[in-house]
Every structure is written in structure tokens, then in C-alpha cells.
């Protein structure tokens with residue numbers, strides 16, 4: 001794949017999308033966001049890519065935010081377009097019918113924290129620091145952080161993080177439910193372990209379950225439960241349902257495609 005700011009690789013059914021601007025701590029400028037968006041389109045269509053791991057190059061940062069030098073002189077219209085580019089790219093992650101894991105090794109700030117929030121699972125190394133420091137720059141999170149962060153950690157903690165701009169260390173991030181796992185180092189290895197477990201299962205069922213949770217979270221509970229039933233019925237149109245249940249009854253491992 002020919003990208004300048006993104007490395008795209010697929011190995012053993014895992015797709016690695018690495019933000020590769022280490023000199024700027026992987027800050028996302030328009031080019032990086034555009035290429036990330038294209039890489040996600042490729043991953044969505046790539047049958048060999050069952051699980052996606054997003055990470056940052058250089059060992060210091062996941063992503064240190066939107067690129068401040070690119071934003072400094074933006075007009076309000078340009079800021080709107082930039083925010084929409086970030087939001088639509090991050091929405092692609094949410095809507096992708098595959099699990100996306102953020103492997104955070106270092107700073108995940110501003111747009112970097114928001115990128116991690118758009119992923120399904122977050123794994124961080126001990127040295128990682130996560131935060132939304134935009135108010136120190138005279139703006140506030142513009143890539144859906146004000147929407148996803150309170151949904152994940154509750155409004156009290158999200159508002160504290162917004163208003164204080166405090167960088168949360170990995171251990172505290174785990175405590176408040178902002179990350180699933182903290183590992184001493186090499187969060188990609190932990191993400192790979194999770195990905196390998198996921199790959200053993202039915203991808204169509206994982207995709208439907210992800211969709212049921214995402215869409216249900218936007219609904220009133222009883223509507224969400226009805227929606228679950230509708231998607232549950234869809235699972236019964238798949239070859240994986242037949243194979244999974246037949247394999248169980250035949251006392252053998254399922255052979256999902």
C-alpha cells in the first residue's frame with residue numbers, strides 16, 4: 001500500500017495500521033487523516049484482515065493530537081472541514097464490521113485520544129499518557145471526543161479531563177475504564193493476543209454483535225433490545241451459524257471461513 005504517513009500491513013489475519021509521523025509524535029495533519037481514511041477503506045474490503053490494530057510509530061506516541069501547526073492559521077470554515085474529515089474518518093472505525101484495537105505506546109492526546117476512543121478496544125503501555133488538552137490551545141476536542149469520552153468514562157470524569165487538560169497515566173486510565181489493559185511495554189503484543197482470540201470466532205457474528213452494541217447504545221433500552229432481535233435473526237442467515245452449532249453438536253472445533 002503506498003501511503004506516506006501511514007504504514008499498512010496484513011499478517012496472520014491481522015491488519016496493522018501505523019501512524020507514521022514520529023518526528024511530530026504522529027500528529028494528524030490533513031494528509032495523515034486522509035491516508036488513514038483510505039487505509040480503513042482498504043482494511044474494510046480486505047478479506048485477509050479480520051482484526052485491525054492501530055498504533056503509532058517511533059515508540060514515543062500513539063498520536064499527540066491533531067497537528068497544531070496545520071491548525072494554527074485555519075479559518076472557521078477550514079476548521080469545520082478539518083473537524084468533519086477527522087469525524088468521518090473516526091466514524092469509519094466505529095462502523096467498520098471488524099474489531100479495531102488501539103495499541104497505545106506513549107502519548108495519546110487530543111485527536112489521538114479521540115482516535116483511541118473510536119476504536120473498540122484499547123491497550124496501553126505503562127508509560128502512556130492519555131488526555132484531551134485542547135482547552136490549553138483555545139479550542140476543545142473536535143473529533144467527537146466530547147461525545148465518545150463521556151459515553152466511555154461518564155460525564156464527571158470526561159468533564160474533568162476536558163476542563164483541567166490533565167494527562168491521565170495508564171494506570172488511572174485503566175481504573176476509569178478508558179483502557180482495557182495496561183502492559184509494562186509492547187502493547188501491540190497484547191493487542192495481537194486479543195486479535196488471535198477474536199480470529200478464532202465467527203467474524204460475521206462479531207460484526208453483528210459490534211453493530212448491535214453500537215446502534216443499541218444510541219437507542220432507548222427497549223428499542224435496543226428489539227434491534228438486537230432483528231440482528232440476531234440476521235445471524236441465522238449466515239453459514240457461520242450453521243457451522244458453529246453443528247460443530248458444537250458434533251463435538252469438534254468450528255471451522256469458520
Ligand code: DAK
Nearest residue numbers: 023024025027064065066067068079083109110111141142
Ligand atoms: N501537533 C504538531 N506537532 C506536534 C504535536 C501536535 N499535536 N505534538 C507534538 N508535536 C511536535 C513538537 O512540535 C515537536 O516538534 P519539533 O519542535 O521537534 O519540530 C515534536 O513533536 C516533539 O514534541 P516535543 O518537543 O514537544 O516533545 P516533548 O516530549 O517535550 O513533549 C508532548 C511531548 C506530547 C507533551 C508535547 O509535544 C505536547 O504537549 N504536544 C501537544 C499535545 C496536544 O496539545 N495535543 C492536542 C492537540 S489539539 C477541531 C479539530 C480537532 C481538534 C480540535 C478542534 N476542530 C477543527 C474544531 C483536536 C485538537 C487537538 O488534537
